[in-house]
Amino acid sequence: MPRANRKRRRSPAPEMHRNNRYKESPPDFSLLASLYPSFRQYLLFPSSSDRPTIDFTDFSATRELTRVLLLHDHGVNWWIPDGQLCPTVPNRSNYIHWIGDLLSSNLIPPISNSDSDSEKLVRGFDIGTGANCIYPLLGASLKGWSFVGSDVTEVALEWARKNVESNPHISNLIEIRDARKSRSLDSELASTTMPSDHVLVDVVKEGERFDFCMCNPPFFESLEDAGLNPKTACGGTSEEMVCPGGEQAFIHRMIEDSVSLKHSFRWFTSMVGRKVNLKVLISKIREVGATVVKTTEFVQGQTARWGLAWSFLPPRRNLISPNAPIKTDLSFMLQGLQRKTGAFQVLKSVETFFLSTGASCKSDLASFFVNITISGELAGEMFNDGTKADSETHGFSFRISVFEQTPGTLLLRGSLLRKDSSNAGAFQLLFSHLEEKLKMEFLHKSGG
């Protein structure tokens, strides 16, 4: 059916995550071929372009590209047997970076992690890690996170373990867990290859705590449904791509398990392949009483994919009660600073902090202030709990000024530039994160 006149989205097409190394510089195939002769054989030189490419419908070529990208850009040794699902590194990195955003937004405060509290190690659970084990490998190498990766097929478990063992520098961060073992408790399912009703319950051990779980579920109800994208050859066996009821049934099971394990995870997350499923799943999550639901759209070449996250823990922003007086001017002091720490240095840190969130900053160093703008899109990513459409999330601007009170004491003042109370809560939250960050940075250094 022709769709030329149909408006596809309300917001601009999603871009790669700002921290994705391939956002500004896509993989340089010429360079990779010069460094890795095994990749050279797959290069094609189309007459229409001066840049070489590869045949993305050739499984061996896409697998070799993934291998050299993981090795060259991430220092990861990797391989999968013929026919297994072959991940694209730039796309899979977006999901990792989005989880990084969820964790650093501090919307849901960290939960105490019984066995790694002292190390403050971020701990994730990858449901269905696959033979490629891509998320634990990327999460450990990019972020230093530790993982449990689960799966239910012999080949996935064997190759995921091989991929972990081939990387001794991060192997202590990744445990591969057989989710079928837990199923042996369930006698009816023990001898079948059908996915169990549980994906987390019985796989997560008593007393374990995780900062997040993630999942790239089997999207399709049948292999015919999966079809084959003629433009790519990512492989994928029926066990990897198909489950009864498709992704909706799989994520439903995750949601049900999340209710039983609501205190064991800070964030539950999953990738979703169809927008129509996203809406149904959000309703289900609300129905079971999650306190926060967040969504994002991922860049996945020609195909749209969504990220869905929820939590049952009380969000920090609830601390800003709707009945509390709305403050559009806020301040705090930095006292006991070292002599060499002046207003200029603190202002630069303010700028670095907000730039790292994706905000844009304009500094006036002579007057010791920086104006910060949070775009509507960024505000949506940071604060939208899934109840608002992207187009309803408005951007806002505020000014942070630094005043030297006495040597060693600075006053920081934040003011919303348009005194629009609808963004006051978000502004207060960001300002409190800034206070936390600057106190950590400057007062810890000076022993304060």
Ligand SMILES: C[S@@+](CC[C@H](N)C(=O)[O-])C[C@H]1O[C@@H](n2cnc3c(N)ncnc32)[C@H](O)[C@@H]1O
């Ligand atoms: C689409 S693949 C994802 C593989 C990999 N994470 C990736 O992103 O490329 C889905 C994976 O889920 C696994 N799986 C299916 N049912 C499962 C269950 N109940 N528990 C854990 N893994 C399961 C499949 O064997 C398969 O490896």
